[in-house]
Amino acid sequence: SQTIHQWPATLVQPVGSPLSLECTVEGTSNPNLYWYRQAAGRGLQLLFYSVGIGQISSEVPQNLSASRPQDRQFILSSKKLLLSDSGFYLCAWSVAGVSTSPLHFGNGTRLTVT
Amino acid sequence: AQTVTQSQPEMSVQEAETVTLSCTYDTSESDYYLFWYKQPPSRQMILVIRQEAYKQQNATENRFSVNFQKAAKSFSLKISDSQLGDAAMYFCASCTYGQNFVFGPGTRLSVLP
Numbered sequence: 331s332q333t334i335h336q337w338p339a340t341l342v343q344p345v346g347s348p349l350s351l352e353c354t355v356e357g358t359s360n361p362n363l364y365w366y367r368q369a370a371g372r373g374l375q376l377l378f379y380s381v382g383i384g385q386i387s388s389e390v391p392q393n394l395s396a397s398r399p400q401d402r403q404f405i406l407s408s409k410k411l412l413l414s415d416s417g418f419y420l421c422a423w424s425v426a427g428v429s430t431s432p433l434h435f436g437n438g439t440r441l442t443v444t
Numbered sequence: 445a446q447t448v449t450q451s452q453p454e455m456s457v458q459e460a461e462t463v464t465l466s467c468t469y470d471t472s473e474s475d476y477y478l479f480w481y482k483q484p485p486s487r488q489m490i491l492v493i494r495q496e497a498y499k500q501q502n503a504t505e506n507r508f509s510v511n512f513q514k515a516a517k518s519f520s521l522k523i524s525d526s527q528l529g530d531a532a533m534y535f536c537a538s539c540t541y542g543q544n545f546v547f548g549p550g551t552r553l554s555v556l557p
Contacts, residue, residue: 364544368487373535373549389544418487430477430496433537433545435489 332357336421336436344444349394349408351439353421356402361423363404364433365396368418380404381426416443446471446538450548457526458556464511465521465551467536476540478512478519483533483550492534495519523553531555 336353343349355361365377376389378396386396393412397405404421419439425431447470457463469478480492495503495512502510507527511520519538523530536548 374547376544379544420489422489430494432479432491432494433481433489434491438487438489440487 332423332434334421334423334434334436336439338439339437340440342442342444343411345413346410349406349411349415349441351406351419351421351441353404353406353436354402355423358402358423358425360401360426362426362431363398363402364422364424365404365406366420366422368420368438370417374420378406411443413443416441446473446476446540446543446546448536448538448546448548450534450536450551452551453549454552454554456554456556457523457530459526459528461526462522462524463526463553465523465534465536465553467519467521467548469517469519469536469538469546471517471538471540473540473543476538478510479537479539479545480508480510480519480521481535481537481547482530483535484529484531489535493521526555528555528557 333356363380366374368374380386380398394408421436422433424433449468476497478495482490482492493503493505493508502512507524509522533550533552535550537545539545
């Protein structure tokens with residue numbers, strides 16, 4: 331069966347520090363991968379998605395970047411965090427090429443920038 | 445562009461009763477898919493139910509069912525025999541083939557004992 335791992339679960343970082351959140355998927359090949367952000371009490375905002383290694387699409391211009399160095403690994407990064415980067419970050423995957431495939435989410439990372 | 449609207453920021457239901465959460469969407473596509481996700485206090489996103497737009501029959505998963513009205517672009521979620529564990533944020537989402545998911549703003553459901 332497929333599983334998705336996302337870490338860390340919680341992170342407190344000072345303004346101006348770098349960020350690296352990692353997500354890996356097991357049990358499937360060539361998944362579509364996504365990074366979402368959820369502000370407190372709000373909906374989900376798509377940040378990045380990837381349909382293959384090295385292929386990243388950005389939905390919102392921001393202080394963050396994403397990379398996909400391996401087929402089932404997706405990394406969210408920042409060189410210098412801003413206060414506004416605080417939030418709950420969710421990684422997700424879906425089956426590529428299957429229109430009915432739902433999103434399968436990781437457990438999320440709660441990021442607090444101080 | 446797709447849009448998803450959930451007009452009820454908060455809802456409450458008595459335990460064992462039935463509640464319906466509303467969702468409307470807008471898309472110019474004829475082939476699309478609709479989903480309901482649940483986000484409990486743990487904040488993990490859990491798929492509740494999904495509906496293919498080409499199917500006329502409403503999807504059902506145990507105590508959860510949908511009322512899909514394609515002409516009205518409405519996709520409501522009915523929870524029967526509500527349980528305390530149903531308390532969560534519920535998100536409606538749509539997806540068009542080749543496009544990304546679009547989520548509504550969510551409805552917070554409280555279940556009263």
